[in-house]
Each structure stands twice: as structure tokens, then as C-alpha cells.
Amino acid sequence: MAAPKKGRRSPGAQGHPGRALAGILVALVALTGAMFVSGDTTPRLGIDLAGGTSITLTAHNPPGQPNAINPTNMNTAVNIINRRVNGLGVTESEVQTQGSDNIVVNIPKGTNSDQAAKQVGTTARLYFRTVVTEAAGAPTPSPSSSPSTSPSGKATGKPSSGKGTTPSPSATTQGRAVTDALKNPGAGGKPATPSAPATPPTTPGTSSLASVPPAVQKQFAELDCTKPAQRSQAGANATATDTTVGCSQDGKAKYILGPSQVDGKDVTSAKAVFDTQQGSGWTVSLGFNSHGANRFTDVTSQLAKQQPPNNQFAIVLDNQVVSSPSVSQPITGGQAEIYGSFTQQSAEDLANVLSYGALPLSFSISDRTTVSPQLGGEQLQGGLIAGAVGLALVVLYLLAYYRGLSFVAVVSLIVSAVLTYTIMALLGRAIGFALNLPAVCGAIVAIGITADSFIVYFERIRDELRHGRSLAPSVQRAWPRARRTILVSDFVSFLAAAVLFIVSVGKVQGFAFTLGLTTLLDVVVVYLFTKPLMTLLARRKFYAQGHPWSGLNPKSLGVQAPLRRGRRPARPEAKEA
Structure with missing residues (x-):
């Protein structure tokens, strides 16, 4: 065997x-x-068990687009808002249309509802505009192009401080094309199909008060950015090709802004980064597609030749100036970083909104209620x-x-x-x-x-x-x-x-x-x-x-005992009767 x-x-x-x-x-x-x-x-727990916040957003047609509210744009807005809410770390949220012009967002308890309400309805229209002039946020008798009035012209490139410090070109370090506000790591941009602007962009750096329409100059003089109502409406009806006015987010500065030179749609990525090398704190890193990278290089090359404040580049998000850094060198490579007085939360909020794109419609919060569990x-x-x-x-x-x-x-x-x-x-x-x-x-x-x-x-x-x-x-x-x-x-x-x-x-x-x-x-x-x-x-x-x-x-x-191997018993013989 x-x-x-x-x-x-x-x-x-x-x-x-x-x-x-x-x-x-x-x-x-x-x-x-x-x-x-x-x-x-x-x-x-989800919103049905723990309760939460229900936000109703009402859609509005953008300027010049009377028929923009349609099922296609509403569904696109729902998808973008859903991604934004999930970007906050929220799941089990509900984003759905209600009627023809409303979107309802239900957010479970435990989420910062104020933060969510701010982000879900933000249109995130991002433009890079040239600065014609700037002044303190309060009303002024007449606009002035003197750099001494620049509240954001500090060599550190921080957001508007209202101190009126004149920028110093010598403060720019080697390899940093924008004074502590934008820098060029030199990475390549992500290829994408370029979209031609509706009209040829104005050559940056050549704008002056003489070229600004009188109506815009009057609006600038009367604008009071310290009032939230005026700050939110400044430049609201302007298109990308218009010369318009704008306010800084804190209301301490106001601007006359030239036409958009780079559209936010050309931004392919945005993320919050903590800068440990330069010690600048939290920044927002931006990446452009090939079209945006080329435009950005051309614009910064022209701005670097101008004098303050015409060498400034205003980053305008939803009609408010996020930052207005001055340019001293061309920025090439399709990568840039926004510096400023960012906290981790504010940098992540801005990157989150920019990452998921602009809403096709503008929205206002028409109702906000607390849902009981x-x-x-x-x-x-x-x-x-x-x-x-x-x-x-x-x-x-x-x-x-x-x-x-x-x-x-x-x-x-x-x-x-x-x-x-x-x-x-x-x-x-x-x-x-x-x-x-x-x-x-x-x-x-x-x-x-x-x-x-x-x-x-x-x-x-x-x-x-x-x-x-x-x-x-x-x-x-x-x-x-x-x-x-x-x-x-x-x-x-x-x-x-x-x-x-x-x-x-x-x-x-x-x-x-x-x-x-x-x-x-x-x-x-x-x-x-x-x-x-x-x-x-x-x-x-x-x-x-x-x-x-x-x-x-x-x-x-019903288990039967296993049979043992051996001789079978003999059958009994039949007896005779």
C-alpha cells in the first residue's frame, strides 16, 4: 500500500x-x-434621524441671459452643489430640485450649516482683472490713481489692510513673479480645449482713468464698500468684458477694474496648501489649462512693465476682490498660488468652491429651516x-x-x-x-x-x-x-x-x-x-x-450504525408443511 x-x-x-x-x-x-x-x-446619524438644516435656493437668470433657468442648467447646478456639500465631508445630504427654479439642500446635524449655506449657493465666478485704480473702501470725492491710496499694495501681498503702504519692487524675491501673492512653481498646465473669449481682451496695463466711462467713475466715487449691501452689489451686473467696480471682501478697499484677462473656467485645480518654506501660512494653489496658462503668461508679462497700481492683478470671485497682488515678473508654467491672511478653513473653503466649478445660474437663499428628528x-x-x-x-x-x-x-x-x-x-x-x-x-x-x-x-x-x-x-x-x-x-x-x-x-x-x-x-x-x-x-x-x-x-x-464487514448470516431453510 x-x-x-x-x-x-x-x-x-x-x-x-x-x-x-x-x-x-x-x-x-x-x-x-x-x-x-x-x-x-x-x-x-442622517438627517432623518438626527435632524439638520434645510436650505432652499432660488435661481436667478444671469445678466443678459433671460432664458438661463432651464432643466439642463438646474440639473448641472444640483450636481455641482452636491459635490460641494460632499467636499465639506458631508454624506447622506439631499440635493434636489423643487419646481422649476428652486433647489432644496438638506444637511444632517453636526455640519456647520453657516459654512454650508455660504458655499452651496456661491456662483464661484472667478476672473483675473487688471486694476485701473484703488482707494479706501469709504466714498471718495473723485478717484485717484496714486499708489499711496492702495490699501493692498503691501510688499507682503496680504489682503487689503487699509494702511496705504506703497509696494516696493525690490521686496520681490527671485523666482516669485508676484510680490508674496502669487508665485510660479514652474509646473506644466493640464491640456484642455481653449475657449475663445467673446471679444479680444484689452491689453493689460494700458488702462487709465481717461478710458474709464464717466458712469463707472461716478459709481466708484459714490461706492461705500464698508456697507455689506453695497459691497455685495458692486459690479454685480458687469460682464467679463466690462470695466467695472469692485470691493475687497473685508470692505476696506474699492477698485476700478478693467476687463477680465483670464477666466476662472481655465482653472483646472485648486487646493489649500500650508507653505512651510516661505512661512506664508495657508495658501490656495491654482492650476490652469493650456489656454489659461498662455493668457496668464501674456498678462503677467505686460503687467510687470507697469507702475503701481496698474501692475496689479485683481483676483475677483463673485464680484469681490479676493486679492490684488502686484506683478514684478512674468508667471509661466500654468501654476500660481494665492497668498493672503488665510486660515486653514478659509483656504479650504475657497479651494473647495473653485475645484467644483461655477454654477450656471446665480442663487439666493430664500428659506432656511431647522429639521426636527x-x-x-x-x-x-x-x-x-x-x-x-x-x-x-x-x-x-x-x-x-x-x-x-x-x-x-x-x-x-x-x-x-x-x-x-x-x-x-x-x-x-x-x-x-x-x-x-x-x-x-x-x-x-x-x-x-x-x-x-x-x-x-x-x-x-x-x-x-x-x-x-x-x-x-x-x-x-x-x-x-x-x-x-x-x-x-x-x-x-x-x-x-x-x-x-x-x-x-x-x-x-x-x-x-x-x-x-x-x-x-x-x-x-x-x-x-x-x-x-x-x-x-x-x-x-x-x-x-x-x-x-x-x-x-x-x-x-436518524443515523444508522455502520455495517461491519464479515460473513452474511445464512438464510433459514423453509420447513415442510
Whole structure:
């Protein structure tokens, strides 16, 4: 008889179940510890369970576009606003149209609603305009081009300070084309199809007060940027090719601005960066496409030849001047950075708005209300009661039918529940996952999926016992057949959850995400906990000898004793009558 090959396990081999159990217990302890260390001991709740803020935005036609409010532009605005809200780290938010000209944004509790309200309706129209002149924000008798009135002409390039410091060209360091306000790292721009402007841009640096229309000069003289109402309306009706007026964001400076030289649509990327090398604090890094990079190079080359304030470049966001740095050298390469008195939050806010593009319409906040979680709380309570009743029925069924084996199933369900809870709590901070009512329903449905995996395995073990095998080999021989069935079933459930997550929107995605997560955890628990635990229990006398309460009693399973090999008994001869 040939000797068995080395390295191949027999069907009755037990493996190392203790290692698998130790591994999943270590994972449980690590996840629980991370949950308490991070302070996220409860899952983040969605707006239907925790309440939040509901913001209604009303659309307005841009100047010169009376028919801009249409379904196409409204849907585009919804997509942009949705990305902006998610950029704040918010998920489970709802962004949808209401009627023909309204968009409703529902943001869960725990988010800075003021910050969200400021960003969701911002049109983010970004222009790079030349500065004709600037002055203090209060009304002036007549405009002046004297650089001594420049509140933002400091050599450090900080936003408007109102001190009227004259810029010094000598303060510009080598390789920095704009005095502490823009710099050129020299990276290439991302190629894109250039879009020709409606009219040829005015040559920068040649504007003077003589070329400014009298109406604009009068508007500039009467403009009071210290008043928020006037500051928000300054230059609101101007197009990209108009000479207009503008205010700094803090209202301490006002400007006469020439036509736009570079459109914000040519910005391909924007991100907040902390400058550790120059010690300038938080900055916003901008990247231009090929068309914007070429225009930016041409404009800065012309501005570098001018005298203050005509060498300044105003970065105008939604009709307000974010920064007005002076140019001393051409900026090439399609990359620049906006410097100023940015905090981390303000830099991230600006980068977030610019990253997701400009809205095709202008919006105003027409309503802002606080959503109460009372209705959702009542529904959650009802859902949890239903889930508890369903779980109790499953446990009772397991106890009545599987008896001792129900211990394995119940402990496995507890392990799966702990893993699901800790992961959901940690995902709230990691990806902004919020638990809503449909997500709770997905978790309840997962109870049946997990219990079904245990039942499949138990029935395979019983089938092996009915063939006359002992428990330990039955546990090992039943596993490959049960494993295939469990994997196929879980794959179908996960595929359905993935498709539902992709094609659905809003709260339904919460259901799909939870269902997919719990399906994956079912595979992990069955592999690393249920099967190893069953292997260890098979060595216990209570289960191995088929105790009546073990759920593996040979009599209740109808197990027949195996036949012994030997001579068959002779048939009795028939007797004569």
C-alpha cells in the first residue's frame, strides 16, 4: 500500500482554529479601541434621524441671459452643489430640485450649516482683472490713481489692510513673479480645449482713468464698500468684458477694474496648501489649462512693465476682490498660488468652491429651516422594535431546532453585530457615513443573510453525520460544500447591493451600502469565527458524543450504525408443511 504523500491534509485534519479565533478577537479589540480613542462611540446619524438644516435656493437668470433657468442648467447646478456639500465631508445630504427654479439642500446635524449655506449657493465666478485704480473702501470725492491710496499694495501681498503702504519692487524675491501673492512653481498646465473669449481682451496695463466711462467713475466715487449691501452689489451686473467696480471682501478697499484677462473656467485645480518654506501660512494653489496658462503668461508679462497700481492683478470671485497682488515678473508654467491672511478653513473653503466649478445660474437663499428628528426618531424606534422581534424569532427557531448548535449561531451573530457597529462608527469620521432609516433596514435584513450561512453549514454537518461519520471528520468534510453555497449566496447579495448603490441616489444608497458591508462581514465571520469555533466544539464530549441537547443526537438525526464487514448470516431453510 502506497504511503500517503507528505504535506497533504486528510479530510479529518483540524488545522489551526485557535489562530483564526485569536485573529478575529484581536480585530474586535482593535476596532473597539479605535472607536473609543477617536471619540466616535456612536454611528453618525442622517438627517432623518438626527435632524439638520434645510436650505432652499432660488435661481436667478444671469445678466443678459433671460432664458438661463432651464432643466439642463438646474440639473448641472444640483450636481455641482452636491459635490460641494460632499467636499465639506458631508454624506447622506439631499440635493434636489423643487419646481422649476428652486433647489432644496438638506444637511444632517453636526455640519456647520453657516459654512454650508455660504458655499452651496456661491456662483464661484472667478476672473483675473487688471486694476485701473484703488482707494479706501469709504466714498471718495473723485478717484485717484496714486499708489499711496492702495490699501493692498503691501510688499507682503496680504489682503487689503487699509494702511496705504506703497509696494516696493525690490521686496520681490527671485523666482516669485508676484510680490508674496502669487508665485510660479514652474509646473506644466493640464491640456484642455481653449475657449475663445467673446471679444479680444484689452491689453493689460494700458488702462487709465481717461478710458474709464464717466458712469463707472461716478459709481466708484459714490461706492461705500464698508456697507455689506453695497459691497455685495458692486459690479454685480458687469460682464467679463466690462470695466467695472469692485470691493475687497473685508470692505476696506474699492477698485476700478478693467476687463477680465483670464477666466476662472481655465482653472483646472485648486487646493489649500500650508507653505512651510516661505512661512506664508495657508495658501490656495491654482492650476490652469493650456489656454489659461498662455493668457496668464501674456498678462503677467505686460503687467510687470507697469507702475503701481496698474501692475496689479485683481483676483475677483463673485464680484469681490479676493486679492490684488502686484506683478514684478512674468508667471509661466500654468501654476500660481494665492497668498493672503488665510486660515486653514478659509483656504479650504475657497479651494473647495473653485475645484467644483461655477454654477450656471446665480442663487439666493430664500428659506432656511431647522429639521426636527422627531418623526425619524419614532420611525427608528419602530424599526428597532421590528428588528428586535425578528432577531428574537430567529434565536427561538435556532434554539428549538438546533439546540446546542444555536450557541455557535448566536455568538457568531453577536460578533457580526459588534464588527458592524464599530465599523459604522469609525466610517462616520473616515468617509462621512451617516446612518439613516434605510441603512438601519439594511442592517436588519442582514440578520437573515448571516443566519442563513450558519444554517447551511449546520445542515451539511448533519448530512455527514447521517452517513455514519463521527463529528470531527463531519465538520471538516461539510465545510467545502457549505463554503461554496455560502460564497455564491453572499456574492449574489453583494452584487445586488453594489448595483443598487451605483444606480440609486439619496437614502437608498444608505440601504445598499449597509447591505453590502454586512454581506462582506458575514463571509469574514463564517470563515474566521463560526468554522473555527465549530472545529473546537467538535472535540468536546457534549457535542462529539451526540448529547440529546447538542443538536447532533444520532437518534433525532436518524443515523444508522455502520455495517461491519464479515460473513452474511445464512438464510433459514423453509420447513415442510
